[in-house]
Structures are given as structure tokens and as C-alpha cells.
Amino acid sequence: MAGKIPRQFIDDLLARVDIVDLIDGRIGLKKAGKDYQACxxxxxxxxxxxxxxxxxxFYHCFGCGANxxxxxxxxxxxxxxxxxxxxxxxxxxNLDVPREQGSGAPQRTQAERRSDYELMQQTAVFYQHQLxxxxxxxxxxxxxxxxxISGETAKRFQIGYAPAEWDSLYKYLGKSKELQQQLVDLKLANENQQQRRFDFFRDRLMFPIRDKRGRVIAxxxxxxxxxxxxxxxxxxxxRIFHKGFELYGLYExxxxxxxxxxxxxxEGYMDVVALAEKGIDYAVAALGTATTAEHMQTLFRTTDKVICCYDGDRAxxxxxxxxxEHALPYLSHGKALQFVFLPDGEDPDSLVQKEGKEAFEERLKNAEDYSNVLYQKLTSQVDMTSDAGKSKLMSDALPLIDKVPSDFYQDTLLDLLARFIGKTREQLSKKLTTPKQQQSIERKFKVTPMRQAIGLLVxxxxxxxxxxYLPELAEMGIPGIELFLRVQQLCLENPNYSTAQLFEAFRDTKEYDILKKLASWPHxxxxxxxxxxxxxxxxxIEDQCLNLRHETLLMKDxxxxxxxxxxHEVALLTIALKRRSSSQN
Structure with a gap:
């Protein structure tokens, strides 16, 4: 995969994009004092x-908290x-997105990347024409x-045909050495040991795979x-297709x-297309791989309800x-995960052909909740008549429950577990490592002096x-002081930083959520x-640090x-604290 996008480019991008123009172009904004508003x-x-x-x-919704x-x-x-x-x-x-190079690979320009997508689209058109x-x-x-499959559905999914001849596509699109190499690089053509090149796909019905922006990528x-x-x-x-991140049919x-x-x-392309043909136009398929965590994250960004449809056999x-397992970390409030298991020997394609849209969607209405599937699996692996089996069930279930971000869903799962093993809910809650009390505190969001200082700075x-800037304060152990110093240092190193740029610098850190709250805190x-x-x-805060250090040294004495x-340090601290006290009085 390509290297990371340099931080400097992200900073420059945020400096050049006006968030008001960006959002106004999508939803429309109205001036409201110094800021802008919309539903x-x-x-x-x-x-x-x-x-x-x-x-x-920066944007913030006082209704749902999005920011x-x-x-x-x-x-x-x-x-x-x-x-x-x-x-x-x-x-x-009209900017190229650079990548940091770790392997010495040549940097690809925006025009070069665009040509990859154009070649993939030309290939899709070629296959459609051949059909x-x-x-x-x-x-x-x-x-x-x-x-x-009707012609209308085939057109919607750009279904085509790859000829049986060895090199039809290669000859048609490989008009130059550069294009010939590009066909090989994009795995549209293969090269054997004798350096003969030939089409990767031959005599097959072809399904173009499109990314979230509608570009053909595979x-x-x-x-x-x-x-x-x-x-x-x-x-x-x-270089443009990573199957663990893409879902067939999502764009459509x-x-x-x-x-x-x-x-x-x-599970399959034909399942997606056959369902769409019958009017069930909200199906997607993983691309020759198991459903990944990235797939689940993408889906729960797109919808509030995901239904997984699988064969009823062991596989x-x-x-x-x-x-x-991959979906649990994304089950936040309002998200639903359900499962449908099909009769033996059937797949969605064959079943919807037999019974039609209404009967198939009735199966979806009766889908099993994820909690049932979870406990069916876990209880089938232990002896529920013995204490050892119940203990094993608890040790298997708690780490999974711990992954669920919704405290409501955690409560539901704990209630079910308590019934299985004969424990009280309170006993089980104590064994969870997820800081639910901390989540409650964060929702109330008590503004401490440290949070106020960081919030004002952000x-x-x-x-x-x-x-x-006093980096030695980090040694004092006051909660939040290290984050304050990191934010201050970043601001000093980048004197023209906006809130948006500062906030972005912490996107992949554990402090991201707290800074996100502080960035929209009305001070x-x-x-x-x-x-x-x-x-x-x-x-x-500085007084807090000095007092803590003073008390620590006196206790050590x-x-x-x-x-x-x-x-000597105690003497200096004593003088400094007295001066501060006098100046404040």
C-alpha cells in the first residue's frame, strides 16, 4: 500500500479549505452572528x-454532539x-496527495493515479461492449x-464479458509500452516466465468493483x-485495490x-445482482474474503442496521x-446487527428466485439479533450443567461484551449472561474493564481547571x-499536564495553527475524543x-504542580x-509559594 500522507500536507490542506464554504456547498448555511447555522x-x-x-x-451540533x-x-x-x-x-x-516513501518507490502524481482509474473504466467499457x-x-x-438478470440490472452494475481469446484486452488497450505495463500493474494482464503477456480474465462474466466514489478499482x-x-x-x-476495505455493491x-x-x-456478486433484480437493492458482498473489521466500520458509517446473510451450515x-466479532466495537447507540441463516443448499440468489421479494424480506424481518447468535455460539462450546462450564462461559463472554461501546447494549448482554450462569448483574459489571463510570462522567463533562486550560488552548x-512553556511540569504527575504541554508545544511550533489543524494532529491518539469535546466546549x-x-x-495549575512537588519532598524528608x-529545591519552592501567595492576596 501507499505510504502515509505527510502531516504537513494535511495541515496545508486544512489551511486552504474553508469549512464554511465546504459545508455550505452541501447543506446550505445561514449567518448567525459571528458563526453560521443549519439544521x-x-x-x-x-x-x-x-x-x-x-x-x-470547526463544526458542532448541540443536538447530537457531532463535531x-x-x-x-x-x-x-x-x-x-x-x-x-x-x-x-x-x-x-486540484492538489496531488503526496505519500511518505518507505521503500524508495517512485511518487505517483495525481495525473498518474487518475490514469489508473481511467484505464479501469475503459476496461469495464470494453467488457460491456464484448457482452x-x-x-x-x-x-x-x-x-x-x-x-x-435483466438488461437494466446488467447495465446498472456494468456487467460485461471477458473474451476467451488470450490477449483481447491487452491488444485493445495496450497501445504503448506504458499502457502495457500499466495493464500488468493493475493485474488486468499477466506475464509468464517467457515474458509473454496475456489477459488475466478470459471467458468469464465480469463484475466491475467500484469504490465509494464510484470508480472502478477491480x-x-x-x-x-x-x-x-x-x-x-x-x-x-x-495499488488502487485492497479487498479488505471494499464491498461489492455498496456504491450501487x-x-x-x-x-x-x-x-x-x-457472500457473492451474483447474490447482490440477483437481489437487486428483485428490488432488494441494499445488498453488498465481501470480495473473496471474510467480512473484516474495516468492512463493518464502513457499513456502520453508512447505515444504522446491518443484516448478515449466511448459509446455515458450519461454514x-x-x-x-x-x-x-468484527462488528462488536462498532455497536454504538442506535446501531443494530442481525443475522439470517438460509436453508441447506440455498443462497440468496437461488432463494429470491424461488420465493420472490416479499417472502425473502420476511426472512429479514425475522432475523436473529446478534446477542442470540453470540450466546448460541458460546454456550455450544461449554457444559452448561457444570460450574466449570459456566465459569468458562463467563470468561469467554466478558471480553466480547467489553468491546461493545454502548452501555445499553452492554447491560443487555450482561443480563443474558447473568441468567445463564446464575450471577447478579452487579457481580458481572465489576469484572468489565470498560470504564462505564468514566463514560458517564465524560457525558456530564465536568470542567476542571486543567480541562479549561486545554480547551482554551485548543x-x-x-x-x-x-x-x-515549562516541560519540567510533566514530571509533577498532575492529571492532564502532559497533554497540556503537548498541545502548547504544537501551538508554539506552528504559530498559525487553527483549531481544525491542532485537532487533526491528534486524530489517531487516545486523547482525540477529549480534545474533540473541548474543541466545541462553550467557555x-x-x-x-x-x-x-x-x-x-x-x-x-502551576501552583498545583509546585505544591505537589513541595509536599512530596517534605514527605520524603x-x-x-x-x-x-x-x-535546596525545597527552600526555593517555599520562597516561590510564599511569593505567589502574597501576590494573590
């Missing part, structure tokens, strides 16, 4: 509680991953019709008779619905379990220079009083004794 695009509301600040380059910078908005609104959001923003400014014009097209079209090819080799042949991974499903109320996960149950980075301090308030808050350097 929140992330939840239903009648009066606007969604605010955008041009000064901070962030321009990158965050594009990720949430357009349902894109981080890198895709960066590329989307960069494209609006209609190839000498074998009548036979292939008859197969498509026999599978119950292909799946299906045989049309049993004696043609593996049923499905998928594109290998390339999003195009069919303004908002996807639910998404159905199935199907195992696949369901892997999907469930919202007004220019304040960093108004107090001394209600008038602009002319900001510097004085910040200085006073910092002085309070009573128990172990002090070195001459430490005695």
Missing part, C-alpha cells in the same frame, strides 16, 4: 442546532474513509437471462459452466437510496461468528505564547478577557531524608 445533517431536527465557525474551522473539522465532515457526510476524504478535499483544490458485440455474445446473454469474473475452473476469479490486490446501494436504512451482507455459522491556539469567556483568564488558569540538591 444538522446527521440527525433529524426542526430548528437549527448545527453551528460552523470560520475562525476555528470536527473539514476532514471529519467529509468522512461523516460523504461516508468516506480518512484517506478518501483527504483525496476528495485535495481534488477540490453485446463478441461472437459469443448471444450465448453469454442467454446465460445472463437464464440467471434472471473486477470479479464468474465462469458460465462448471468445467471452466474456479467459479469466481477476483482481481489480486493492486448508496446510489439507489438517499439514506440506507439497512444493508444486507451476502456459514463460522463466517457469521467472524463478522460478529479553541484559541494563539494563547500558547501567553504563558511560559462563554469574552474575547477581551481570554488572555487574562488563560493566564490565571495556568497559574492555578520525614521518611527517607533529602539530598542537598533536594533541600
Amino acid at each position: 444538522c445533517p446527521f440527525h433529524n431536527e426542526k430548528s437549527p442546532s448545527f453551528t460552523v465557525s470560520r475562525d476555528k474551522q 470536527g473539522n473539514a476532514i471529519s465532515f467529509v468522512m461523516e457526510y460523504d461516508k468516506l474513509e480518512f484517506v478518501d476524504a483527504i483525496e476528495e478535499l485535495a481534488a477540490t483544490l 453485446k458485440q463478441h461472437e459469443k455474445s448471444a450465448e453469454v446473454i442467454e446465460y445472463v437471462k437464464r440467471r434472471g 473486477f470479479g469474473g464468474r465462469v458460465m459452466s462448471a468445467d471452466q475452473g474456479p467459479k469466481y476469479l477476483n482481481s489480486p490486490e493492486t 446501494a448508496k446510489q439507489a437510496h438517499n439514506k440506507l436504512s439497512q444493508v444486507l451482507i451476502v 456459514g455459522r463460522d463466517a457469521a461468528w467472524r463478522a460478529l 479553541q484559541h491556539p494563539v494563547l500558547a505564547k501567553e504563558v511560559d 462563554n469567556i469574552k474575547e477581551e478577557a481570554l488572555i487574562k483568564q488563560f493566564q490565571q488558569t495556568f497559574q492555578f 520525614k521518611t527517607e531524608g533529602l539530598s542537598s540538591e533536594e533541600r
Whole structure:
């Protein structure tokens, strides 16, 4: 895969993108004093509680709590991953997205990357053309019709045909040495030991795989008779295709619905297409791999309800379990995960052909909740009549429950576990490591002096220079002091930083969520009083550190004794604290 996007580029991008223009172009904003307002695009509301600040380059909804910078908005609104959001923003400014190189690989420009997608689209068009014009097209079209696929559906999914000849595509698109190499690099052509090149896909029904932005990034090819080799042949991974991150049919499903109320996960391309043919146009499929954590994250960004559809045999149950494990960390409030297991010998394609849309969707309405699937699996692995079995069930279940971010869902799972093993809910809750009490405290969000100092600094980075930078305070052990110093240092090193840029620097850190809250905390301090308030808050924190150090040394003096350097430090601290006390009085 490509290297990381340099931090400097992300900073520059956020400096050049105006979040007000960005959001106004998508949902429309109205001026409201110094800021801008709209009804929140992330939840239903009648009066606007969604605010955008041009000064901070930050948005915040007082209704649902959604907030962030321009990158965050594009990720949430357009349902894109981080890198895709960066590329989307960069494209609006006609910028190339650079990558840090770890292997000495040559840097690819935006034009070169664009040419990859253009070549993939040209390939898709070639296959579509062959479906209609190839000498074998009548036979292939008859197969498509026999599978119950109409011309309209085939067109919607850009279904095509890869000719049986060795190098039809290679000859058609490989007009130069550069294009020939590009075909090999994108795994549209292979090269053997004799350096002869030939098409990767031959004599197969072709399914273009599109990313979240609708660009063709890979292909799946299906045989049309049993004696043609593996049923499905998928594109290998390339510089633009990483199968663990992509879902077949997701782009088409999003195009069919303004908002996807639910998404159905199935196993094959034909399942997705056959369901769409019957009007069930919200199905997706993993690309020749098990459902990954990245797939689940993408789906729960897209919808509130995910239904997994698998065979009822052992392999199907195992696949369901892997999907469930990957989904648990994304089951936040309001998210639903359900499972449908099909009769033996059936798949979604065959079943929807037999029973039609209404009967198939009735199965979806009766889908099993993830909690049932979880405990069916766990209880089947232990002897529930023995204490040892119940103990094993508890030790297996608690780490899984611990992954669930919703305290409501955790309570439900704990209630079920308590019934199985005969424990009280309180006994089980104590064994969870998820800090549910801490989550409750964070929701109430008590503003301490340290949080106030960090919050003011995040919202007004220019304040960093108004107090001394004292890295030695980190040794004092005051909660939050290390984060304060890191934020201050970043502001001092980047004097022109906005809130959006500062916030972005912490995206992949454990402090991200707390800074996200602080970035939208309404401090209600008038602009002319900001510097004085910040200085006073910092002085309070500094006093805390000095007092703690003074008390620690005095305690050590009573128990172990002090070195001459430490005695000198105590004397200096005593003088400093007295002076501070006098000046404050």
C-alpha cells in the first residue's frame, strides 16, 4: 500500500479549505452572528442546532454532539474513509496527495493515479461492449437471462464479458509500452516466465468493483459452466485495490437510496445482482474474503442496521461468528446487527428466485439479533450443567461484551449472561474493564481547571505564547499536564495553527475524543478577557504542580531524608509559594 500522507500536507490542506464554504456547498448555511447555522445533517431536527465557525474551522451540533473539522465532515457526510476524504478535499483544490516513501518507490502524481482509474473504466467499457458485440455474445446473454438478470440490472452494475481469446484486452488497450505495463500493474494482464503477456480474465462474466466514489478499482469474473475452473476469479490486490476495505455493491446501494436504512451482507456478486433484480437493492458482498473489521466500520458509517446473510451450515455459522466479532466495537447507540441463516443448499440468489421479494424480506424481518447468535455460539462450546462450564462461559463472554461501546447494549448482554450462569448483574459489571463510570462522567463533562486550560488552548491556539512553556511540569504527575504541554508545544511550533489543524494532529491518539469535546466546549469567556483568564488558569495549575512537588519532598524528608540538591529545591519552592501567595492576596 501507499505510504502515509505527510502531516504537513494535511495541515496545508486544512489551511486552504474553508469549512464554511465546504459545508455550505452541501447543506446550505445561514449567518448567525459571528458563526453560521443549519439544521444538522446527521440527525433529524426542526430548528437549527448545527453551528460552523470560520475562525476555528470547526463544526458542532448541540443536538447530537457531532463535531470536527473539514476532514471529519467529509468522512461523516460523504461516508468516506480518512484517506478518501483527504483525496476528495485535495481534488477540490486540484492538489496531488503526496505519500511518505518507505521503500524508495517512485511518487505517483495525481495525473498518474487518475490514469489508473481511467484505464479501469475503459476496461469495464470494453467488457460491456464484448457482452453485446463478441461472437459469443448471444450465448453469454442467454446465460445472463437464464440467471434472471435483466438488461437494466446488467447495465446498472456494468456487467460485461471477458473474451476467451488470450490477449483481447491487452491488444485493445495496450497501445504503448506504458499502457502495457500499466495493464500488468493493475493485474488486468499477466506475464509468464517467457515474458509473454496475456489477459488475466478470459471467458468469464465480469463484475466491475467500484469504490465509494464510484470508480472502478477491480473486477470479479464468474465462469458460465462448471468445467471452466474456479467459479469466481477476483482481481489480486493492486495499488488502487485492497479487498479488505471494499464491498461489492455498496456504491450501487448508496446510489439507489438517499439514506440506507439497512444493508444486507451476502457472500457473492451474483447474490447482490440477483437481489437487486428483485428490488432488494441494499445488498453488498465481501470480495473473496471474510467480512473484516474495516468492512463493518464502513457499513456502520453508512447505515444504522446491518443484516448478515449466511448459509446455515458450519461454514456459514463460522463466517457469521467472524463478522460478529468484527462488528462488536462498532455497536454504538442506535446501531443494530442481525443475522439470517438460509436453508441447506440455498443462497440468496437461488432463494429470491424461488420465493420472490416479499417472502425473502420476511426472512429479514425475522432475523436473529446478534446477542442470540453470540450466546448460541458460546454456550455450544461449554457444559452448561457444570460450574466449570459456566465459569468458562463467563470468561469467554466478558471480553466480547467489553468491546461493545454502548452501555445499553452492554447491560443487555450482561443480563443474558447473568441468567445463564446464575450471577447478579452487579457481580458481572465489576469484572468489565470498560470504564462505564468514566463514560458517564465524560457525558456530564465536568470542567476542571486543567480541562479549561486545554480547551482554551485548543479553541484559541494563539494563547500558547501567553504563558511560559515549562516541560519540567510533566514530571509533577498532575492529571492532564502532559497533554497540556503537548498541545502548547504544537501551538508554539506552528504559530498559525487553527483549531481544525491542532485537532487533526491528534486524530489517531487516545486523547482525540477529549480534545474533540473541548474543541466545541462553550467557555462563554469574552474575547477581551481570554488572555487574562488563560493566564490565571495556568497559574492555578502551576501552583498545583509546585505544591505537589513541595509536599512530596517534605514527605520524603520525614521518611527517607533529602539530598542537598533536594533541600535546596525545597527552600526555593517555599520562597516561590510564599511569593505567589502574597501576590494573590
